[in-house]
Amino acid sequence: MFSFVLLLCVALANAYSDPGACSGSCWAHDPNVIQRKSDGTFFRFSTGLGIHISSASSIAGPWTDLGVALADGSDVPVGNASNLWAPDVHYVDGTYYMYYASSTLGSQDSTIGVASSTTLEVGSWTDHGEIGVTSSSSTPYNAIDPNWITIGSTPYLQFGSYWDGIYQVEMTDSLTSSGSTPTNLAYNASGNHAIEAAFMFERGGYYYLTFSSGQAQNYISNPPAQGDEYRIVVCRSRTGTGDFVDQDGVACTNSGGTTVLASHDYVFGPGGQGVLNDTTYGLVVYYHYANKNIGLTVDDYQFGWNQLTWTNGWPVVA
Known part of the structure; x- marks a missing residue:
């Protein structure tokens, strides 16, 4: 019996694959990864200052730090515009658009802005300021963590953090x-x-809504109960504009969410994720995580990624 229990514990501890390889500069926080249309170069954008930019020839690296997108921050009038968060980059008709959030920890005084570039390179970004998605103590949501998608021919933006959760708003175009x-x-x-x-x-035929659930940081000064740290979950919908449910059929608006990736082995608190159709590895989920062998502070966060497989229509870390 003891041997069986030990083997079961080992199996559970290794329920998820370790992150894929990463070489070069592997620090990341709320990463967003996109491949440049012209040559396939990978660009990684991360929370902090005017949004950190790194590039690589492969999602596995070697990653090189290039600098920041907006050296002087943003001119948005809300939050801390010199320390921008949670970039999300998409491509439309020859132009890359980068959404970002301006806020302070624990505050609903937040806004989402956008910058644009035709190359993704440092020094090429033009800031356009607010897009019209702003929050305060009088709104049920917090206007941070933007994410763009086109459903049919209509663009939408997902956003939100804590309070009443994650929201979606229709966009007029990439700027408004x-x-x-x-x-x-x-x-x-x-x-x-x-x-x-x-x-x-x-x-x-489904739209998959991934999000991060649990405590995102402060793992040393305010350690969460085991299992309450960041993890990546998913719900899905036929329309992409509502009626999201998890694998058990629980509504996403009623605490639903099926876990895709959680802490395991040396990986602690994976989250701030995105999904990329990689030209080499296929569909991958990428994220930041705290490596227990390195440290648990934001300055220690590492870039992780895993290939996704599918079981009965649901994404599973390979």
């Missing part, structure tokens, strides 16, 4: 919100409602 009332896509009714960092993608 439609001004319509945001729709709630996901809500965690328990505790402090700790979900954020939405990233949506489409596959096989």
Whole structure:
């Protein structure tokens, strides 16, 4: 019996594959990865200052730090515009658009802005300021962690953190919100409602809404209970604009969410994720995590990625 229990514990501890290889500069926080259309070069964008930029020939590296997108920060009038968060980059008709959030920890005084570039390189970015998605203590949401997707021919932006969860708003174009009332896509009714960092993608007739659930940082000064640290979860919908459910059929607006990746082995608190159709590895989920062998502070965060496989229509870390 003891041997069986020991083997079971080992199996559970290794339920997820270790992250794929990373060489060069592997620090990341809320990473967003995109491949440049012209030559396939990978660009990685991360929270901090005017948004950190790194590049590589492969998602595995070697990654090289290039500098920041907006050296002088943003001119948005809300939050801390010299320390921008949670970049999300997409490509439309020859131009790359980078959404970012300006806020301070624990505050609903937040706004989402956008910058554009035709090359993704440092020094090429033009800031356009606010897009019209802003929050305060009077709104049910927090306007951070933006994520763009086109559903049919209509562009949408997902955003939100804590409070009443993750929302979606229709966009007029890449620079401007439609001004319509945001729709709630996901809500965690328990505790402090700790979900954020939405990233949506489409596959096989479904739209998959991934997000991060649990405590994101302060793992040393305010350690969470085991299992309450960051993890990556998913719900799906046929429309992409509502009715998201998890693998058990629980509504995403009623605390639903199926775990895709959680702490294991030396990996602690994976989250701030995105999904990329990599030209070499296929569909991958990428994220930041704290490496127990390096440290648990934000300055120690590492860039991780794993290939995704599919079981009964749901993504599984390979």
